[in-house]
Amino acid sequence: MWIKAGILSVVIVASVATPLAIRQRAQAEWREKEALWQQQAGQLEAAFTENRRLSALAAQAKSLSSIADGRRRELLRLRGELGQLRQTVSEMDRLRAMNRQLLAAASGSPAQPGAPSPPEGQTIQAYWSKAQLAAAGYADAESALKTALWAMSRGDPDALAMSVTPQAKAQLEHQDWQSHKTPAEELADRGQWLADSLSPASGFSVVGQKLTAQDRAILDVRFEGEGKTRKFELKEVGGEWRLNAMGLAGGTDDDLSNAVWP
Numbered sequence: 001m002w003i004k005a006g007i008l009s010v011v012i013v014a015s016v017a018t019p020l021a022i023r024q025r026a027q028a029e030w031r032e033k034e035a036l037w038q039q040q041a042g043q044l045e046a047a048f049t050e051n052r053r054l055s056a057l058a059a060q061a062k063s064l065s066s067i068a069d070g071r072r073r074e075l076l077r078l079r080g081e082l083g084q085l086r087q088t089v090s091e092m093d094r095l096r097a098m099n100r101q102l103l104a105a106a107s108g109s110p111a112q113p114g115a116p117s118p119p120e121g122q123t124i125q126a127y128w129s130k131a132q133l134a135a136a137g138y139a140d141a142e143s144a145l146k147t148a149l150w151a152m153s154r155g156d157p158d159a160l161a162m163s164v165t166p167q168a169k170a171q172l173e174h175q176d177w178q179s180h181k182t183p184a185e186e187l188a189d190r191g192q193w194l195a196d197s198l199s200p201a202s203g204f205s206v207v208g209q210k211l212t213a214q215d216r217a218i219l220d221v222r223f224e225g226e227g228k229t230r231k232f233e234l235k236e237v238g239g240e241w242r243l244n245a246m247g248l249a250g251g252t253d254d255d256l257s258n259a260v261w262p
Contacts, residue, residue, distance in 0.1 A: 086236070087214060116224050122207045127224075129203040135159070141217035141234040142206065144241035148232075149204055149221075155195030157187040165235050165242040200226045217241070218256070223249075231256060 116127075126142055133150035136143040144163065151159035161169050172190045173183035181189070202225035209219040215236035222229045231247035233256045247256045 086239075116203070116205065122222075124205045124207055124222075125209065126206040127203060130201070132203075138163075138240035138242060141209065141219060141241045144234055144243060145206070145219055145221070145232055148243035149198070152191070152194040153198050155191045157184070157191040160191045160194070161187060163243055165237055165244045168242070168244050198223075 136146040138144045148163040201223035205222040228249040233245040
């Protein structure tokens with residue numbers, strides 16, 4: 001009987017302990033799953049946060065790119081308009097020169113009062129005596145030439161430096177590369193040499209001009225009193241015209257590459 005009672009007690013204990021063990025195991029598994037879910041939820045939230053950050057960066061980059069594209073289009077438009085304006089100015093210069101030629105040819109008289117009679121086959125488009133030379137600005141090739149001749153005739157190094165292209169100025173400042181003079185001294189010497197070279201001429205007649213490029217013009221200038229014609233090359237620099245070279249007396253356009261000046 002005692003044996004039966006012991007067996008019964010064991011059975012009762014086992015029947016009570018088994019559900020308890022199952023419950024504890026289930027609770028442990030639940031806690032593990034809950035911890036895993038929380039970890040995954042944290043990772044998902046971090047991923048969402050990173051996605052929002054990247055989306056914001058992408059939107060910002062797109063906005064900046066759109067602004068840059070707009071500014072680039074505006075810059076291209078302005079450049080196109082500037083090119084058209086320069087072309088219009090060049091065409092106006094060409095038409096003015098042509099109009100002077102036609103007027104002179106129709107009247108059969110010199111293009112300007114006081115201008116000498118041109119040689120046969122030539123038409124004086126502009127004439128300046130030495131006294132008429134002045135700082136005429138740099139709006140067009142003809143005005144820039146008059147300004148440069150004025151600076152050259154005066155032997156003024158500062159005015160000469162202003163009236164020529166940067167390339168010509170650099171050459172003037174280093175004309176005698178074997179000497180030990182400063183650029184300012186070289187420019188002053190060259191200015192005096194130019195003044196002396198222009199002294200035989202009583203005036204200057206423009207007897208031909210042409211645009212060889214949108215920013216390059218060649219003017220044929222007759223040195224009155226000397227009876228010689230030289231070609232002057234002028235270039236547009238920063239929207240203004242400057243003298244770049246003076247050719248040999250009687251030279252051709254190609255001779256400007258071996259110009260006597262600068």
